[in-house]
Amino acid sequence: xxxxxxxxxxxxxxxxxxxxxxxxxxxxxxxxxxxxxxxxxxxxxxxxxxxxxxxxxxxxxxxxxxxxxxxxxxxxxxxxxxxxxxxxxxxxxxxxxxxxxxxxxxxxxxxxxxxxxxxxxxxxxxxxxxxxxxxxxxxxxxxxxxxxxxxxxxxxxxxxxxxxxxxxxxxxxxxxxxxxxxxxxxxxxxxxxxxxxxxxxxxxxxxxxxxxxxxxxxxxxxxxxxxxxxxxxxxxxxxxxxxxxxxxxxxxxxxxxxxxxxxxxxxxxxxxxxxxxxxxxxxxxxxxxxxxxxxxxxxxxxxxxxxxxxxxxxxxxxxxxxxxxxxxxxxxxxxxxxxxxxxxxxxxxxxxxxxxxxxxxxxxxxxxxxxx
Numbered sequence: 324x325x326x327x328x329x330x331x332x333x334x335x336x337x338x339x340x341x342x343x344x345x346x347x348x349x350x351x352x353x354x355x356x357x358x359x360x361x362x363x364x365x366x367x368x369x370x371x372x373x374x375x376x377x378x379x380x381x382x383x384x385x386x387x388x389x390x391x392x393x394x395x396x397x398x399x400x401x402x403x404x405x406x407x408x409x410x411x412x413x414x415x416x417x418x419x420x421x422x423x424x425x426x427x428x429x430x431x432x433x434x435x436x437x438x439x440x441x442x443x444x445x446x447x448x449x450x451x452x453x454x455x456x457x458x459x460x461x462x463x464x465x466x467x468x469x470x471x472x473x474x475x476x477x478x479x480x481x482x483x484x485x486x487x488x489x490x491x492x493x494x495x496x497x498x499x500x501x502x503x504x505x506x507x508x509x510x511x512x513x514x515x516x517x518x519x520x521x522x523x524x525x526x527x528x529x530x531x532x533x534x535x536x537x538x539x540x541x542x543x544x545x546x547x548x549x550x551x552x553x554x555x556x557x558x559x560x561x562x563x564x565x566x567x568x569x570x571x572x573x574x575x576x577x578x579x580x581x582x583x584x585x586x587x588x589x590x591x592x593x594x595x596x597x598x599x600x601x602x603x604x605x606x607x608x609x610x611x612x613x614x615x616x617x618x619x620x621x622x623x624x625x626x627x628x629x630x631x632x633x634x635x636x637x638x639x640x641x642x643x644x645x646x647x648x649x650x651x652x653x654x655x656x657x658x659x660x661x662x663x664x665x666x667x668x669x670x671x672x673x674x675x676x677x678x679x680x681x682x683x684x685x686x687x688x689x690x691x692x693x694x695x
Contacts, residue, residue: 341360343448349424359409359415372386382419390436469482559629560610561610561612562612565665573689591626640663665682
């Protein structure tokens with residue numbers, strides 16, 4: 324098979340063809356470099372010792388070489404995707420190589436030396452897919468969310484956006500409003516004729532239904548946005564209430580220092596968790612009391628700020644404390660708050676003021692707390 328002639332490099336060519344490492348940088352068994360644009364196949368020709376694959380979308384073993392002196396780069400695989408049946412809608416080449424840092428750097432340097440393309444910017448391949456009609460904006464956002472997903476709920480949400488459900492929903496609104504617009508223009512087109520009142524009612528009913536559906540969808544989107552970003556839960560309470568111990572127990576790690584000395588925690592300690600498929604950031608904070616020094620005062624200020632900014636505050640109080648003190652602290656916290664009686668291994672029963680009883684030492688109540 325004849326090798327394709329290499330186009331003359333120029334400003335337009337450098338802007339039209341892009342390439343980038345499509346897998347995470349660093350050490351890995353396999354890395355993928357993607358090339359997209361009018362010069363993609365020409366760059367593939369210069370990058371391989373033999374002819375590039377002729378069968379579309381089929382991985383073929385090739386030897387990768389330096390374009391100038393044919394020096395060996397790597398032994399890997401290549402797949403070609405002719406336009407428009409590719410991710411971007413353009414000619415696309417995927418080079419599957421060994422994922423060593425030196426190997427990927429060498430391949431990217433070889434592509435740069437050709438002068439036929441430019442290194443892609445963040446999201447550039449997806450942007451081209453949208454511009455070429457391969458996906459819409461909702462699907463593009465879903466793809467980004469899928470790549471960033473850390474929990475099951477985030478993955479499910481992203482896959483839903485990638486599917487066709489959102490597109491069908493919006494298209495349904497558009498079609499309904501187009502029909503309503505056509506009916507609403509009827510009195511203008513036929514002003515000399517009597518327009519049935521039922522026509523006006525139909526237009527009004529359609530518009531109200533679409534408006535309600537959009538409002539419902541916006542409400543669901545707000546909840547989805549919270550799933551996407553994750554929930555923030557702050558542990559607040561007096562010193563030695565077991566906040567740090569509870570953080571360590573929930574995170575199954577020694578994330579916070581635990582001692583008998585009051586005021587050990589001075590700053591906010593943040594630990595990300597995956598609880599029942601949801602991303603949760605747990606915040607351990609300084610004990611709430613009259614500060615002994617400026618550093619502790621700042622830590623207490625940050626504790627109150629964390630409580631105010633969190634989706635949920637867990638007010639941790641030693642189960643042996645009196646009710647008036649607990650109610651005073653509860654009244655100072657804004658937002659949703661759950662009062663925990665901690666250290667249940669040191670007392671019996673359940674205090675009247677407690678909404679949940681837990682022990683970081685024995686694990687009592689932790690499973691129920693996670694489900695809440």
